[in-house]
Amino acid sequence: MSRISYFTDMEKSVVTANFLKRGWTSATSDEDWNFYWANTQTCRSLFSAESSYRLGDYQMINHFPNHYELTRKDLMVKNIKRYKREQDKERETRERSQFNLEFVPVTFILPADYNLFAEEYRRCPTCTWIMKPCGRSQGSGIFLVTKLSRIKKWSNEGNSSSSFGRHAQTAPPRESYVISKYIESPLLIGGKKFDLRLYVLVTSFRPIRAYLFRRGFCRFCSAKYDRSTHQMDNMLVHLTNVAIQKQGDDYNPHHGGKWSVDDLLFYIASLRGSDAADLLWQEICWVIGHSLKAVAPMMLSDPHCFECYGYDIIIDANLKPWLIEVNASPSLSTTTNTDHFLKLSLIDAILNVVLPPDGVPNAKWNKRPSAEALRGWIVLIDEEAKVGSAYARQNKANKAKSSRSDISRNK
Numbered sequence: 001m002s003r004i005s006y007f008t009d010m011e012k013s014v015v016t017a018n019f020l021k022r023g024w025t026s027a028t029s030d031e032d033w034n035f036y037w038a039n040t041q042t043c044r045s046l047f048s049a050e051s052s053y054r055l056g057d058y059q060m061i062n063h064f065p066n067h068y069e070l071t072r073k074d075l076m077v078k079n080i081k082r083y084k085r086e087q088d089k090e091r092e093t094r095e096r097s098q099f100n101l102e103f104v105p106v107t108f109i110l111p112a113d114y115n116l117f118a119e120e121y122r123r124c125p126t127c128t129w130i131m132k133p134c135g136r137s138q139g140s141g142i143f144l145v146t147k148l149s150r151i152k153k154w155s156n157e158g159n160s161s162s163s164f165g166r167h168a169q170t171a172p173p174r175e176s177y178v179i180s181k182y183i184e185s186p187l188l189i190g191g192k193k194f195d196l197r198l199y200v201l202v203t204s205f206r207p208i209r210a211y212l213f214r215r216g217f218c219r220f221c222s223a224k225y226d227r228s229t230h231q232m233d234n235m236l237v238h239l240t241n242v243a244i245q246k247q248g249d250d251y252n253p254h255h256g257g258k259w260s261v262d263d264l265l266f267y268i269a270s271l272r273g274s275d276a277a278d279l280l281w282q283e284i285c286w287v288i289g290h291s292l293k294a295v296a297p298m299m300l301s302d303p304h305c306f307e308c309y310g311y312d313i314i315i316d317a318n319l320k321p322w323l324i325e326v327n328a329s330p331s332l333s334t335t336t337n338t339d340h341f342l343k344l345s346l347i348d349a350i351l352n353v354v355l356p357p358d359g360v361p362n363a364k365w366n367k368r369p370s371a372e373a374l375r376g377w378i379v380l381i382d383e384e385a386k387v388g389s390a391y392a393r394q395n396k397a398n399k400a401k402s403s404r405s406d407i408s409r410n411k
């Protein structure tokens with residue numbers, strides 16, 4: 001193959017700079033391509049039943065056809081709930097382990113699961129809940145609620161299409177939402193809430209091959225955390241999305257309210273001891289590993305595809321990590337210099353893993369990257385070489401683990 005051509009409908013400089021660095025050329029819309037960095041919509045239509053496009057051996061694309069099994073808020077929850085049920089059943093016949101598969105906040109899909117939600121609400125009438133539209137991102141449409149009456153009101157307002165209101169028969173169904181138990185006591189640093197954004201590269205779901213980029217980061221709120229009801233509608237206090245925080249007066253454009261994961265672990269180690277920091281990191285790897293196992297049976301593991309997911313994780317005050325969301329197209333926009341270099345090196349690291357040693361896209365390649373290509377990554381799961389992966393190590397560690405709360409309490 002003389003020339004490798006790429007196509008992209010995203011035009012992100014950190015992506016194209018990496019293609020050009022490799023000497024690839026940009027394909028025009030009527031030319032064939034070897035490597036497509038597509039948005040999720042394009043990828044879906046390319047693989048749709050109506051599409052007559054068939055990918056050749058020398059073509060690769062950056063999403064799995066049904067990536068939404070993990071990246072739509074409602075489907076992720078559904079798949080993880082099913083997985084947990086299966087695992088619990090299996091465990092009845094095996095020894096009980098220390099694994100805690102409750103790593104997603106209790107969540108219901110509205111309006112479909114309204115009755116189940118109302119039952120749960122009555123069990124804990126003082127809990128705070130967070131409402132999130134299933135198909136949106138960047139904090140759009142999110143709000144916090146404590147009162148059942150507000151949810152009833154929500155269902156009847158905005159448009160007349162409530163599926164459990166009086167228009168249910170005639171109106172089109174309204175946008176579906178998930179409602180999740182709000183993590184009310186997050187770990188705070190400097191009095192502020194933050195979440196983790198971690199990048200996870202999956203090159204295959206059968207067998208699962210997944211890698212965690214070492215350079216994740218924390219995204220901080222710009223306003224101090226405050227659980228009181230008069231701050232409930234202040235999203236600068238509660239939502240860590242950069243798109244939201246950028247709107248605040250206290251947003252710092254130099255560091256963008258971000259910390260590296262290494263800084264975070266160092267901070268936790270200095271405050272609660274290195275065992276607590278190690279355990280937290282192991283548990284984060286374990287959570288990500290199980291989320292991938294939960295969706296693997298649903299995934300169309302097309303050999304032309306790979307995907308870099310953006311994992312959002314919140315750590316609570318007991319140092320338990322909670323999986324909040326998985327993004328199919330984690331933002332590649334850059335707000336600071338550090339951000340730019342991080343995302344530039346992320347794309348470079350992705351290409352190193354997904355391309356065969358000769359650098360030519362090839363769907364028939366066995367997807368076994370060299371140790372050199374894996375620089376910058378932690379092997380989370382390699383089902384064909386289980387021993388040595390972070391996930392396998394965690395399985396072992398988990399068996400030996402005493403409870404997390406014991407450790408954090410003793411510090």
Ligand SMILES: Nc1ncnc2c1ncn2[C@@H]1O[C@H](COP(=O)(O)OP(=O)(O)OP(=O)(O)O)[C@@H](O)[C@H]1O
Binds near residue numbers: 184194
């Ligand atoms: N259960 C929860 N408990 C506490 N905070 C939460 C919870 N769910 C979401 N959040 C906060 O709200 C933010 C937005 O939530 P989420 O990531 O699910 O929505 P989104 O609009 O899809 O964002 P993204 O742009 O990352 O796709 C999170 O980054 C987190 O700060």
